[in-house]
Amino acid sequence: MKQQSTSLVVGAALPTVMRTITQQKIDAYALASGDGNPLHTDPAFAANTQFGGTIAHGMLLLGYVSEMMTAAFGEDWLTGGRLKVRFRATARPGDTLTSAGTVTSVEGGKTVCAIECRNESGEVLVSGQAEVSRS
Structure with a gap:
């Protein structure tokens, strides 16, 4: 699996995913x-x-976060990734969501990232931490 070249330094931005x-x-x-x-x-x-209307499944939003992590870390994310998140608000049909993240720690074979998913108004829908064990 091809992965994007994400610089593994603290402060590096992950590739964003918009859906x-x-x-x-x-x-x-x-x-x-x-x-x-x-x-x-x-x-x-x-x-x-x-x-007042339908809302998206929380796990659908996490799918977009996982898509971002896969773009950044490829197979390492798929085989050794973990999420610890909080659902803060709901997503509705018509919302445009952006998943973004930043590397917060790189130690040994583990990379930790702060992640979030926001709507087009900037409201945080999901926030938390992603951890990747790198091979």
Whole structure:
């Protein structure tokens, strides 16, 4: 697997990943994951909840974070990556999300990164830490 050449120094930025959430992407994720909760898949149901409409699965957002980490670290991420995150806000159809990260520590065979996923308004939806064991 080809990986992007990410400079493994503290402060290095990871390649960003931008994706726009659509109801079609949410529905496809629901089908693939087996999570058909109507909060995600039924606009009429979701309109009557505290969210006022459908929201994306949190794990869909983490998929975009993982895509960023794969671009930066390739197979090392796929075989030795870990995430520790907090979900801070919801993503809705029409939101454009940006996953970004920064290397915070490089010791031995381990790289630690601060990561986040924001919407187009700059609101942090997911934040936390990614750790990669490098071969």
